[in-house]
Amino acid sequence: MNDQKKILLIIGGGIASYKSLDFIRRLKEKNFEVRGILTRAGEHFITPLAVASITGNSVPTDLFDPENEAHFSHIELARWADLIVVAPATADFLAKAATGLANDLASAIILATTSKVVFAPAMNVRMWENRATQINIERLKSYGYEFIGPTHGSMACGEYGMGRMLEPVDMVAEVERRFDLPFERKYRAIVTSGPTREAIDPVRYISNHSSGKQGSEIANALYEKGFEVVFIAGPGSALPQAGMEIIHVNSANEMLNAATSSLPADVFVSAAAVSDWKIAEYTDHKLKKKNQSQGLKLSFVQNPDILQVISKDKKNRPRLVVGFAAETNHLKANAIKKLEKKGCDWILGNDIGEETDTMGGDFNEILFLSRTENDKWPRMSKKEVGARLADRIYQYINSEGT
Numbered sequence: 001m002n003d004q005k006k007i008l009l010i011i012g013g014g015i016a017s018y019k020s021l022d023f024i025r026r027l028k029e030k031n032f033e034v035r036g037i038l039t040r041a042g043e044h045f046i047t048p049l050a051v052a053s054i055t056g057n058s059v060p061t062d063l064f065d066p067e068n069e070a071h072f073s074h075i076e077l078a079r080w081a082d083l084i085v086v087a088p089a090t091a092d093f094l095a096k097a098a099t100g101l102a103n104d105l106a107s108a109i110i111l112a113t114t115s116k117v118v119f120a121p122a123m124n125v126r127m128w129e130n131r132a133t134q135i136n137i138e139r140l141k142s143y144g145y146e147f148i149g150p151t152h153g154s155m156a157c158g159e160y161g162m163g164r165m166l167e168p169v170d171m172v173a174e175v176e177r178r179f180d181l182p183f184e185r186k187y188r189a190i191v192t193s194g195p196t197r198e199a200i201d202p203v204r205y206i207s208n209h210s211s212g213k214q215g216s217e218i219a220n221a222l223y224e225k226g227f228e229v230v231f232i233a234g235p236g237s238a239l240p241q242a243g244m245e246i247i248h249v250n251s252a253n254e255m256l257n258a259a260t261s262s263l264p265a266d267v268f269v270s271a272a273a274v275s276d277w278k279i280a281e282y283t284d285h286k287l288k289k290k291n292q293s294q295g296l297k298l299s300f301v302q303n304p305d306i307l308q309v310i311s312k313d314k315k316n317r318p319r320l321v322v323g324f325a326a327e328t329n330h331l332k333a334n335a336i337k338k339l340e341k342k343g344c345d346w347i348l349g350n351d352i353g354e355e356t357d358t359m360g361g362d363f364n365e366i367l368f369l370s371r372t373e374n375d376k377w378p379r380m381s382k383k384e385v386g387a388r389l390a391d392r393i394y395q396y397i398n399s400e401g402t
């Protein structure tokens with residue numbers, strides 16, 4: 001690389017900071033020039049000496065250090081970088097950046113820079129899910145900051161969930177992609193995921209066991225491929241990494257509205273396990289039981305078929321519409337019927353029989369069907385299914401789809 005790109009890494013104070021030295025090493029292997037600075041909290045985990053040794057550059061730590069300021073001021077550092085990566089970005093640092101505080105070196109640089117800034121959050125799942133953190137993230141995004149991750153996984157604190165920083169190898173790929181312009185998210189995908197919930201009365205509902213894991217992995221993989229992704233999440237659906245637009249819905253009707261109002265798009269992936277039925281007459285008060293011998297009769301009406309509505313949309317049909325066929329028997333025959341009836345382009349048939357552990361589990365076995373193809377994929381993780389599907393979608397959209 002003649003035009004060596006300059007990365008300023010701001011290392012925050014989280015246990016994930018142990019990954020930062022490996023991250024720097026890998027960036028340097030790719031011929032990036034790297035400077036590192038540590039927040040005060042970061043210094044509790046990694047020493048400036050370690051960062052200086054691996055970057056080959058001095059590591060200023062104090063905004064008010066006269067020597068640093070005279071040598072390479074925070075404004076110069078802010079200007080020097082082609083890209084600033086904050087990793088790990090703690091909840092505290094995100095809050096600071098979101099409010100525009102500049103009372104230490106790292107936050108002053110964020111406020112002073114005109115370069116692109118990407119945050120790689122890492123924190124405990126509860127801190128990640130906390131409304132305050134999510135509002136800070138929304139605000140930072142609205143200012144034009146970008147996010148890498150986090151992802152799901154087990155955490156140093158022993159919990160499991162969203163909030164894990166990406167692995168250094170994936171972080172480097174994200175950095176490289178930001179220089180690999182034109183990397184504008186020129187294609188748009190909508191992914192529905194998880195179950196829907198149909199209310200019976202204010203306290204009860206019918207739903208299903210869908211975890212939304214497959215949908216969220218598809219969204220992640222499409223996002224990694226460079227799609228702009230709108231993720232429509234049924235209640236309790238696993239959520240994809242930050243950076244996507246997420247619309248939370250409950251019922252099938254809400255999901256349909258969210259999907260149609262997110263059009264136009266290049267791709268629609270209908271991974272949600274939409275409830276086929278809703279209660280014919282919703283009761284606006286809690287249904288009371290009467291005497292014990294009396295049962296309860298509920299009547300249902302059919303929900304709209306979202307996949308079918310989108311496939312048959314005359315005005316805004318995406319170039320590629322992908323559905324799933326969740327079957328407990330006659331997988332292939334039923335999947336072919338669904339492909340025809342719903343008018344989508346591809347169907348991913350999957351066996352959801354009890355013994356398969358597909359619903360809620362981490363693995364899936366896909367029968368891929370299009371009008372010309374019939375391809376059985378080996379059993380693989382939902383993440384791998386997401387990656388494989390995203391590859392195919394990208395190829396399709398980027399070639400014949402144009």
Ligand code: CTP
Pocket residue numbers: 252270271272273274275276303304305306307308322323324325326327338
């Ligand atoms: N789907 C949808 N809206 C519905 C029902 C299903 O968008 N009301 C979509 C699902 O997201 C999936 C595909 O249609 O992509 C097939 O869903 P599936 O549950 O396998 O089949 P159903 O259409 O519900 O048919 P059946 O219950 O008879 O198998």
